Amino acid sequence: MRQILLDTETTGFDPLTGDRIIEIGAVELVKRRLTNRHYHQYIFPERSVPQEAIEVHGITDDFLKDKPIFSQIADDFMSFVDGAELIIHNAPFDVGFINHELSLLPNNTWGKIEDHCTITDSLRLARKMYPGQRNSLDALCKRLYIDNSNRALHGALLDSEILADVYLAMTGGQTDLMLGHENSAANESINTESIIRKAGNHKLKVLYASEEELGLHRAKLQQIEKKSGQTLDW
Template sequence: MRQIVLDTETTGLNPRTGDRVIEVGCVELKNRMLTGNNFHCYINPERDSEEGALAVHGLTTEFLRDKPKFAEIAAELRDYISGAEVIIHNAPFDLGFLNNEFKLLGLPTFTEHCSSVIDTLANAKEMHPGKRNSLDALCDRYGVSNSHRKLHGALLDAELLADVYLSMTRGQNSLSMDLEVETGNDGAELEVVPLAIVIELAASADEIAEHESLLGGLDKAVKGTCVWRNYI
């Protein structure tokens, strides 16, 4: 499966009032592995950034003045994300801007070129109701280092989000046990792979009923469908 983790920076908060995209950063995952085939560009928005936005991303009008306009990178971006599942934190914000940029060029919307979209903010709110679920908060929660993040940057944030997404969705991808590392007499590390024996037993009717009752309580707590139903 091909997935693209995407982030943007913009001149402000609302494309309907003329705000534009000034940076796009994308990280490619294939079968949950980073490929290094990333996409990144700065864009001349032909307008100044709002003061609040500038404080967040630090991309000045002077820096962006000689960068390509969105029309010059639209085809490359479209081809890069075409047919992929796109992963975005707070997807409505970025998609609102990208769809607007494509609309200004008379092109089908950005979303039409994706196979689907995953909003990690919506997923995080479902998994961690009542807690902070910003990208920084999720980095802290999942042990992803963001100490080098002084200002927001689209590519850096996409890289951080890729690590967060993989941690959020890791689950139980295999039945293998963690490897233990021992040291031999010569100081070299020896890898010890323990034998794992898995015995599958069918649940009884009482156990199934108890499990369903537990899931029902979790559904009620999150006011929807709890994430554990995805693993049934």
């Protein structure tokens, strides 16, 4: 099955109060390797972008004013993801927005996105693997030694690439994560050279116990043996 790592940027948090999608980014995995197929599109939301949202993703009204509306890109987007497993960090958020956009189409022949894709929530997966810990993409990158230093602001395509790193690391595999420079027919032309991947051979520093620490350890073991009345094999 094709796997597609997907992220969106929006004007806010709730589509039911008028918030809309302004960017979609998605990268394709086949057999746990990134292909050079990806989808990236900015979208005019037919409303203004609040300043607090701009401070997160840096996407302004002026930048979006000549971009297509969702109904103009819906078929290309849905054709790209159709039949794939969608892996999304905090999937209910993005799926809710996508389904709301689909519901606004004048003639919605697609229905809901889950009618065409299997949805996997990588945030839910991370919470099972690391209970009680922070599981944002930034926190997971730090935990899994993934370099996301190139990210000053959020961006849907860059976040989907980072999510590919995180997902592969969490599920036990590594791959060459350089995105190809050829766009699919559905893709908007973008500068992929600005997206940097730094695979790491991370050498862990080994700290050996001092003689004093070893002595304290032996004393503790002797104390445990005395209290238990048994000879312990450590």
